[in-house]
Amino acid sequence: MKLHDLMRSLHTDNGSKIVLVVSDGLGGLPVEPGGPTELEAASTPNLDALAAANVCGLSIPVLPGITPGSGPGHLALFGYDPLEFLIGRGLLEALGVDLEVGPGDVAIRGNFCTVNEEGLITDRRAGRIPTETCARLVDKLRQIRLDGVEIILRPVREYRFAMILRGEGLEDGVGDTDPQGTGVAPLAPRARDAASERTAQLAAEFIRQAAELLRDESPANMLTLRGFAKRPPMPSFAELYGLRALALAVYPMYRGLARLVGMTVAGDVSNLAEQVAALRANWSSYDFFFLHFKYTDSTGEDGKFPEKVKRIEELDAAIPEIVALKPDVLIVTGDHSTPCAWRSHSWHPVPVLLASRVARPDRAQRFSESECLAGGLGQFEAKYLMSLALAHAGRLQKFGA
Amino acid sequence: MKLHDLMRSLHTDNGSKIVLVVSDGLGGLPVEPGGPTELEAASTPNLDALAAANVCGLSIPVLPGITPGSGPGHLALFGYDPLEFLIGRGLLEALGVDLEVGPGDVAIRGNFCTVNEEGLITDRRAGRIPTETCARLVDKLRQIRLDGVEIILRPVREYRFAMILRGEGLEDGVGDTDPQGTGVAPLAPRARDAASERTAQLAAEFIRQAAELLRDESPANMLTLRGFAKRPPMPSFAELYGLRALALAVYPMYRGLARLVGMTVAGDVSNLAEQVAALRANWSSYDFFFLHFKYTDSTGEDGKFPEKVKRIEELDAAIPEIVALKPDVLIVTGDHSTPCAWRSHSWHPVPVLLASRVARPDRAQRFSESECLAGGLGQFEAKYLMSLALAHAGRLQKFGA
Numbered sequence: 012m013k014l015h016d017l018m019r020s021l022h023t024d025n026g027s028k029i030v031l032v033v034s035d036g037l038g039g040l041p042v043e044p045g046g047p048t049e050l051e052a053a054s055t056p057n058l059d060a061l062a063a064a065n066v067c068g069l070s071i072p073v074l075p076g077i078t079p080g081s082g083p084g085h086l087a088l089f090g091y092d093p094l095e096f097l098i099g100r101g102l103l104e105a106l107g108v109d110l111e112v113g114p115g116d117v118a119i120r121g122n123f124c125t126v127n128e129e130g131l132i133t134d135r136r137a138g139r140i141p142t143e144t145c146a147r148l149v150d151k152l153r154q155i156r157l158d159g160v161e162i163i164l165r166p167v168r169e170y171r172f173a174m175i176l177r178g179e180g181l182e183d184g185v186g187d188t189d190p191q192g193t194g195v196a197p198l199a200p201r202a203r204d205a206a207s208e209r210t211a212q213l214a215a216e217f218i219r220q221a222a223e224l225l226r227d228e229s230p231a232n233m234l235t236l237r238g239f240a241k242r243p244p245m246p247s248f249a250e251l252y253g254l255r256a257l258a259l260a261v262y263p264m265y266r267g268l269a270r271l272v273g274m275t276v277a278g279d280v281s282n283l284a285e286q287v288a289a290l291r292a293n294w295s296s297y298d299f300f301f302l303h304f305k306y307t308d309s310t311g312e313d314g315k316f317p318e319k320v321k322r323i324e325e326l327d328a329a330i331p332e333i334v335a336l337k338p339d340v341l342i343v344t345g346d347h348s349t350p351c352a353w354r355s356h357s358w359h360p361v362p363v364l365l366a367s368r369v370a371r372p373d374r375a376q377r378f379s380e381s382e383c384l385a386g387g388l389g390q391f392e393a394k395y396l397m398s399l400a401l402a403h404a405g406r407l408q409k410f411g412a
Numbered sequence: 413m414k415l416h417d418l419m420r421s422l423h424t425d426n427g428s429k430i431v432l433v434v435s436d437g438l439g440g441l442p443v444e445p446g447g448p449t450e451l452e453a454a455s456t457p458n459l460d461a462l463a464a465a466n467v468c469g470l471s472i473p474v475l476p477g478i479t480p481g482s483g484p485g486h487l488a489l490f491g492y493d494p495l496e497f498l499i500g501r502g503l504l505e506a507l508g509v510d511l512e513v514g515p516g517d518v519a520i521r522g523n524f525c526t527v528n529e530e531g532l533i534t535d536r537r538a539g540r541i542p543t544e545t546c547a548r549l550v551d552k553l554r555q556i557r558l559d560g561v562e563i564i565l566r567p568v569r570e571y572r573f574a575m576i577l578r579g580e581g582l583e584d585g586v587g588d589t590d591p592q593g594t595g596v597a598p599l600a601p602r603a604r605d606a607a608s609e610r611t612a613q614l615a616a617e618f619i620r621q622a623a624e625l626l627r628d629e630s631p632a633n634m635l636t637l638r639g640f641a642k643r644p645p646m647p648s649f650a651e652l653y654g655l656r657a658l659a660l661a662v663y664p665m666y667r668g669l670a671r672l673v674g675m676t677v678a679g680d681v682s683n684l685a686e687q688v689a690a691l692r693a694n695w696s697s698y699d700f701f702f703l704h705f706k707y708t709d710s711t712g713e714d715g716k717f718p719e720k721v722k723r724i725e726e727l728d729a730a731i732p733e734i735v736a737l738k739p740d741v742l743i744v745t746g747d748h749s750t751p752c753a754w755r756s757h758s759w760h761p762v763p764v765l766l767a768s769r770v771a772r773p774d775r776a777q778r779f780s781e782s783e784c785l786a787g788g789l790g791q792f793e794a795k796y797l798m799s800l801a802l803a804h805a806g807r808l809q810k811f812g813a
Contacts, residue, residue, distance in 0.1 A: 012495040017478060064445060369753065371441055371449075371760050373785060387761075387781075389791040391476055398477030402759045409757055410474055411481040411494065412504040412639075 015251060017410060018090065018398065022253040027339035027404040029254070030290070030300045031396075033088060033265075034326055035081075036308030036349025038361040038380060042316055049307075049316060049351060050362060050379045053323040057330035058343060058378035061366045067375035068388025069360035070396060072347045078358040084346030085268045089301075090252075090397030091245065098271075099183065099240020104173045106267025108165045112242055117181045117210055120238045122189060123148060123170040123231035130196045130233075135189065136170045137231035145172060148231055155220040157213050170231065176214075182207040182241070185214060189235035197235050210239070247273030248299065252401060257293050259286040260303035269301055283325065287332050294336055302333075308356075311349030319351055334366075340404045341366040342396065343378070360390055367403035416652060418811060419491065419799065423654040428740035428805040430655070431691070431701045432797075434489060434666075435727055436482075437709030437750025439762040439781060443717055450708075450717060450752060451763060451780045454724040458731035459744060459779035462767045468776035469789025470761035471797060473748045479759045485747030486669045490702075491653075491798030492646065499672075500584065500641020505574045507668025509566045513643055518582045518611055521639045523590060524549060524571040524632035531597045531634075536590065537571045538632035546573060549632055556621045558614050571632065577615075583608040583642070586615060590636035598636050611640070648674030649700065653802060658694050660687040661704035670702055684726065688733050695737055703734075709757075712750030720752055735767075741805045742767040743797065744779070761791055768804035 039049035046052075072079040073093050082103050083093030101118035112118050123145065125134040140148075146166040153164055160178030167173055184207035188197045200214035214236055225232045248256040250273075258269030258276045266276045275297070277289045286302050293300075304326050310319035326343075333341060341364075348359040362383040373387030388399065401407045440450035447453075473480040474494050483504050484494030506519040513519050524546065526535040541549075547567040554565055561579030568574055585608035589599045601615035615637055626633045649657045651674075659670030659677045667677045676698070678690045687703050694701075705727050711720035727744075734742060742765075749760040763784040774788030789800065802808045 012498065014475060017475070017495075021478075369441060369751070369758070371781060372446075374782060385785065387785060388476075389470075389761075389785075391791075395476035398475060399759075400477075402477035402479065407477065407479065407759075409479045409481050411484040411499055412501045 014090070014092070014394065014398065015246060018251045018401070019246070021407045021410060022251070022401060023406055023408050024253055025405045027406060028294070028298060028300070028336070029340040029400050029404050030302065030333055030338040030342070031088065031400065032302045032304065032326070032333070032341070032343045033085070034304045034307045034323070034343065034345050036311045036347060036356065037345025038348025038350065038357070038359050039311065039319065040350035040352040040359065042352045048380050049311070049319045050323060051381070052316070053320045053327070055323060055327040055378055057327050058364060059376070061330070061334075061341070061343070062364050062378040062382065063376045064372070065364065065366040066370035066373055066388055067365070067378070067383045067386030068363045069380070069383050069386070069390045070344060070363050070393040071360050071390055072358070072393050074392070076358050078356050079347050080356065081264055081346065082268065085265065087393035088344070088346055088396055089248070089272050090394055091272065092394050096243050096245055098243070100238025101173070102240040102242060103264065104167060104171070104238065105175055106271070107264035108167055108173050109263040109266065110163060110165055110173060110175055111270070112175060113177065114242055115177070115179070115181060116241065117176045117183050118240050119174045119176070119214070119236050121172040121174050122235045122237065123172070124197070124233050124235055125230040126196070126233040132190065132193045132195060132197065132233070134230060135193060135235070139169045140231050142166060142168050144231065145169060148225065148228065151224050152221055154224065155217055157216055160213060162217070174236070176210065181210045183210070183239040185211045185239040187235070187237040188218065189237050197233065200236060242271060245271060249273055252299070252397065253406070254299040255297045256299040256301065257297040258301045258303070259289050260301070261286070262303070262305050265303040274301060283329050287329055290333065291336060307345065308349045311351050312354055314351045314354040316351040339367060340400050342400055344396070363388060363396070365399060365403060369403055415491070415493070415795065415799065416647060419652045419802070420647070422809045422811060423652070423802060423807055424809050425654055426806045428807060429695070429699060429701070429737070430741040430801050430805050431703065431734055431739040431743070432489065432801065433703045433705065433727070433734070433742070433744045434486070435705045435708045435724070435744065435746050437712045437748060437757065438746025439749025439751065439758070439760050440712065440720070441751035441753040441760065443753045449781050450712070450720045451724060452782070453717070454721045454728070456724060456728040456779055458728050459765060460777070462731070462742070462744070463765050463779040463783065464777045465773070466765065466767040467771035467774055467789055468766070468779065468784045468787030469764045470781070470784050470787070470791045471745060471764050471794040472761050472791055473759070473794050475793070477759050479757050480748050481757065482665060482747065483669065486666065488794035489745070489747055489797055490649070490673050491795055492673065493795050497644050497646055499644070501639025503641040503643060504665065505568060505572070505639065506576055507672070508665035509568055509574050510664040510667065511564060511566055511574055511576055512671070513576060514578065515643055516578070516580070516582060517642065518577045518584050519641050520575045520577070520615070520637050522573040522575050523636045523638065524573070525598070525634050525636055526631040527597070527634040533591065533594045533596060533598060533634070535631060536594060536636070540570045541632050543567060543569050545632065546570060549626065549629065552625050553622055555625060556618055558617055561614060563618070575637070577611065582611045584611070584640040586612045586640040588636070588638040589619065590638050598634065601637060643672060646673060650674055653700070653798065654807070655700040656698045657700040657702065658698040659702045659704070660690050661702070662687070663704070663706050666704040666706075675702060684730050688730055691734065692737060708746065709750045712752050713755055715752045715755040717752040740768060741801050743801055745797070762794075764789060764797070766800060766804060770804055
């Protein structure tokens, strides 16, 4: 019997409400020896008060030392083992531009590139063309027709675009055409299994037509395709947990990840105030609310310590409004750490705060990395966050007699 | 290589003695913000002295957030992964009334119920008839004869009884006949696999004869059968650990669980003093002693904080007598938490104290939930308790060269 079997068989509905606030890339590091982390430097009276009165801990996004991307980071928080449910690159790219990816669709990431007269790649990123050029070229590609499948295209940024093949019998066992180097020609799309042969042929035909359409462009006179990916089969939040779940996310990728697990996505929220307002407006219609706050990650990626501190304080200021709704369980955590000192996602365990009437008090008196080390949840794999949330909400029955 | 393979291949006999004291439902919660847990409120000088001088930690009974019943809670403490070794409801019910369940037996839980003239259930619990009535009705059912199988029946409490079918070729893939609602007839016992067909037919014939015998009774004029279960195949304590194990338990269910893993069960112990006396009397004949103390669970279920505190103090007072026997390893823990504030089993990690000459000292200075958070054993899944016990007793060889 596995975690998901337990969840499926033990969940019950007692009308309680759970709020999961994900502050992306929340965990940090000191920038100088003996200095504070971003969380320690921030003034967070509301989070600190919750931490002192409730239970804290640290979540390990995947396994010790493993740095997750946004996909595995969030899937783990949603209770899906990120080593079992793999989100391909093409799929994540499509979700990131708000494309709906159906169960049979194959999502692909496209890169415009430059080839010379012999067809050898001279620039894998086509000189990082402006996003507007990308949009114009993608528009051109919309003339391509393939037998029996629909092609959905959307520009992403600079030389990147997202693509979906939609139709019967498509599979994603197709290799990248990007040779990962210059001075060589793009690879042909190769099927890794018999079932993916047709998809590989369709991709080859797409590339053939695209090459003709792009021939006279400069510098983006060719493209490569990468990360062919279908949606992995995933049980939904409703099936696993019996939860009606609402996602409140400003950025498309997080809305897309929430959709993958069957959450409803609130439209039209463009900042934290609107997210909290939507939370309040939808309070009676859902059991579970996922609120995503992006800026602790982006400031971390940029290495901007004071800005990340300010963003943490902005989140802290929104906490009382959430608490005022009286959720039975309120969790504040991140999907991974993004220390300014590292300027990138990292593997460092992520502070977790769980507030509930039946949270067992511990020694964590503030919401920070070091205080969470004294927390009663200990260090745990992020995939267990949902069972802890449901338990503290009284939504799990006893296992076994 | 799995935990059990390690245990099988590494155990050795050095004549050392291990005592495992299980205080059922030991872990707790404060009943008011900032207040103490039951363990923190109790005066436990003996347990505190052991905690200060030895090593502590917290055990997670199953997985984070998962609340175990008594079956999985104890199996985990005995070193059996509770997600792998599943104890069906019928089996637990039979163990709970001291029925011996053999390897081929099918154990079933029976409920007396009330049906109307159309045979539709009007009360699934037959008005919670007194236990004496249950005993009289069970006696009546003893007239039932089935072809080629022995029927063993025992009243449990109120409307509940336990039943065993004993014979060749019985299997437990049979669905409940309790429809889990009123206004509908009991279900027929349905086989979920071909191997269980015969058992389903025997159950149907049992129900047919029972209906005739109960026809003129009121309100218990019918019955339902639930939780068809055989013993899961389990390696014994002797095989896994090389231990001669003795169980000292007042309540039948815990004696039954101990029997499942091959422990000898001490007869005739009806209180803690007698359990400790039996421990002393049998000291030279066994290597491992499981002493079960029930009352920290029952007071927790009743929500009686001062009573649970008193029971903890009662257990503490018995510790010096156990210590006087000089066990090489003495463990005090629980199978799960039963906080008075929750009035039920819970998922909260359970304090563990392990006393041994080679316990590495840690920062836990008292035996309580919060002090155990500073313990050297950290938080660990309960299934690892036995390997820790054997290791500290010098009973495990090195793994690998």
